[in-house]
Amino acid sequence: MSDQRALIGVIDDDAAVLRALSRLLTACNYRVRAFGSVEAFLLEPGWDAGKDHHLDCLVVDVHMLGLSGLELQAEPSVIQHNVPIVFVTGAGDPSLRDRAMADGAVEFLQKPFTDEQLIRAIDRALDRGREPQVKLPN
């Protein structure tokens, strides 16, 4: 029987941050997949394939060496699968926040954030994941 807990993908190029977030999310009873870069995530075979591999939510650092979090948001495969994204950033840049939110991000969290802030954001993301995929006109 498959694990019913939500699967969260974490992408951060800072290894210590990546380990810390993974531990925190594990302790919050999520399943976690950790990636050191956007490129590593995109190269992961079958992240978007079957139900078991399907990520319920991505927690993504904004500023990374190589491709940034915002570039990931613009990736066709990510758009196609409509994975809800929670951005985390060490540098607060309001214009980036506005852009990310306009492009459909669930939350744009300023590091350092508490476990509760993170869980609230992920819960909202998971709620959104359960909404109908196609928005109906009002």
Next chain:
Amino acid sequence: MQARESTPSQTPEQTLHELYESLQQREEFLHTIGNKLPQAMFFQVVHSHDGSYRFTYVSEGVEEVTGLSAERLFEDPDALPSLLVEEDRPRFWAAITNSLKSRSPLDEVCRLQWADGSLHWCHFRSGVRPLDDGSVACEGIVLDITAQKCAEDALTESRNRNQAILSALPDLMFLMTTDGTYLDVQPRDSERLLVAPEDFIGRHVSEVLPPELAHQFTASFERVLANGGDLLEYTLTVGGAPRHYEARMVRCGTEEILAIVRDTTDSKLAQLEVERSHLELAHVSRVSSLGEITASLAHELNQPLTVILSNAQAAQRSLALNKLHEVDLTELLDDIVEADKRAGDVIRRLRSWLERDLPLRQPLALNDVIRDVEHMIRSELILRHVRLTLELADGLPDVSADRVLLQQVILNLAVNAIEAMQHRPIAERQLVVRTSATGQEVLTSVRDCGTGIRPEHMSRLFDAFFSTKPGGLGIGLRICASIVRGHQGRIWAANNGDAGATIRFTLPVLESNA
């Protein structure tokens, strides 16, 4: 030449003849002397009781000395005294009168002004001889001493001029023997002398100056003897306050050394003031450059803070759920400790960056300073999507520099370079910092592939308040330049062949490893 004694065997005619011949020879001799001596004229003047006088003899030199002919003088004896310069006349006549009255020789220097206006210094010397008829003969010589007088005047003038220069100089002057005994002191302001001027004379430097300074002087004397001159800078406490001096020493003849000593305290203080204001400006610039990289700085601190908080809360949650055994606590705690250190390092760097200490020159490995800066701009590089490549030469000799100031130079250049590349596609934003040793210098280059420097800006690049950045203070590169120059280095900029610009600076290699 003596007249020969007449002998009894001679007839009076013979005696007379011999006497006549002897007189002729003597006259010829006198004539020769009188006429061949340059710039001299012999004369005989006869003064009568009635006060009149006349020339009875003048030698051929008369024209050369007075510009007058012998005939003219014979005719009009007043022609000579009438040439006397007005103000010399009373003195001349008083001397003549005195000579005649007291029968003493005349010795007087007066000026003659010739008909052509030229001025001649003449030395009149004559003896007085009473004649049988009661008149008096003055016989003597007039020497034209104009040339000698001019030379003397020139000498006096040059001596006076030298004296005037010396007294106008704001300097002290010491004349010393080559082994360091004071011969003369020309004080400027004796209050600022170690001892009274007269107390220097005859004493050796080691008896007057503090031992360390006396030693410096002795060493300097040796250099003077070897090279002809030397410059000695020293500090001496006079009247309770340390003062700075600069002694220029030159060899003076074979036995003496002349030292011109200038009190440079005021200019030294002014120089220190300039250096202090440069440091002040450098500090202001460091503070303001932090403003430019606030986002980076926040990033630098927020990363480790996230590590600490998330790990701690992960542990708390696991504890609450009684699942602590599922967590690798050792690794978790190590991560917290490591993150704390990382944040501490950021704070420490920030503190030294913001401190306003006096610069501390110390042996530094330039490559280490560049790695410091790499840490400081790591977040800036990530946020601005710039790749940094370090090409640091192995075995680079140390330089003598202040660490923070040098960090500031490199950081300023790097931040400028990052800024200059923002219009480029992300994949092309490449910053290269390179070091190499070139002889007695270490060369650092900071290369970007940005917009480059417009030719018309090139010459003003290192000027204060010149900025091409909107909102730029225009002090960054100016401060880089003043720091580099303050470390005896050079800084310059050039556009790259392909794209962007490279700023290079050199620093002299620390002497001990040169």
